[in-house]
């Protein structure tokens with residue numbers, strides 16, 4: 444069975460999810476939507492996959508970009524839509540999805556209540572089965588949950604405290620900032636990330652604070668996790684190194700000691716758009732004092748949610764188990780299980 448998928452919003456997230464769907468043998472990308480005629484619309488049109496909101500057809504005709512139909516035409520043809528429209532726009536589309544009886548996956552810019560279920564593969568894949576709507580939590584929350592659920596699988600986590608150092612904008616977002624400031628986000632504590640983590644793990648004692656800084660390439664997190672009993676650094680590192688979609692980077696050995704170097708690493712190992720689907724943890728930052736763990740991690744905001752969306756499609760449509768989806772998604776996206784595997788692949792693919 445192949446799930447017929449639409450992507451409403453062919454932007455930073457949507458274009459990555461659409462490309463990932465095309466790599467799955469149990470999914471069919473039927474079409475994507477744009478509202479502005481630009482190079483991405485040209486690409487989608489040449490792929491024969493471009494659909495537009497009803498009121499935009501004339502605009503694309505004037506721009507000489509052929510469209511395959513309207514958003515409604517697209518929704519007639521699919522089982523599921525991945526809504527990757529700007530934050531808050533997805534909520535406006537929900538009634539249309541309901542009218543067409545299609546399942547819908549929203550993104551982190553929507554409130555939990557829009558979908559009524561927030562999704563993070565490693566935490567609650569099984570709970571998604573049979574639901575009509577799900578929200579893939581945002582990039583920062585995905586990074587937090589991937590770490591927390593990896594730890595919870597092996598230890599009794601008592602509490603989590605995290606400082607989120609947020610990128611000010613994506614590289615292409617030239618109208619956003621800050622350019623030269625560190626902006627509390629918000630100045631009243633806590634930030635929404637802890638609230639979002641609890642939409643997936645309601646029982647967890649988690650609090651987060653956030654600030655926005657002038658960078659575009661990655662988010663960073665400083666974490667403190669407390670356990671019910673003492674743990675060892677060796678045990679924690681073993682869990683992190685074996686966990687899916689977590690990349691423990693030996694910073695001293697590799698020289699990869701900051702977000703710019705992480706992105707350069709992703710470029711040098713040949714990742715398209717320098718996408719790093721994996722959560723990057725600086726190995727040397729992992730330190731344990733009795734029952735307390737401290738570490739620093741980095742999130743490539745533009746791509747970390749891509750595999751989560753692919754898994755959410757399978758989870759909502761009951762295609763396969765979590766383990767099966769993890770295996771299919773990770774192999775098709777080239778997601779690695781370790782730093783050494785990343786280097787191995789780079790060496791074997793170099794020049795190809």
Ligand SMILES: NC(=O)C1=CN([C@@H]2O[C@H](COP(=O)(O)OP(=O)(O)OC[C@H]3O[C@@H](n4cnc5c(N)ncnc54)[C@H](OP(=O)(O)O)[C@@H]3O)[C@@H](O)[C@H]2O)C=CC1
Pocket residue numbers: 451452453454455456457476477478479480496527528529530531532550551552553580581582613744745748
């Ligand atoms: N950017 C990031 O780092 C992350 C974003 N997210 C979340 O993902 C979602 C999408 O964000 P992102 O990809 O960055 O957004 P973008 O602005 O990059 O892309 C939005 C897409 O939606 C289209 N669009 C805009 N308005 C409408 C509309 N009214 N109807 C249909 N399509 C529309 C745009 O088309 P056009 O360009 O033609 O106007 C564009 O293709 C948001 O909820 C965001 O919070 C989650 C994690 C990380």
Ligand SMILES: O=C(OP(=O)(O)O)[C@H](O)COP(=O)(O)O
Pocket residue numbers: 530551581582583584609611612744
């Ligand atoms: O950081 C993000 O959201 P998050 O802080 O809720 O995790 C996403 O990258 C979206 O950020 P934006 O709202 O600045 O586009």
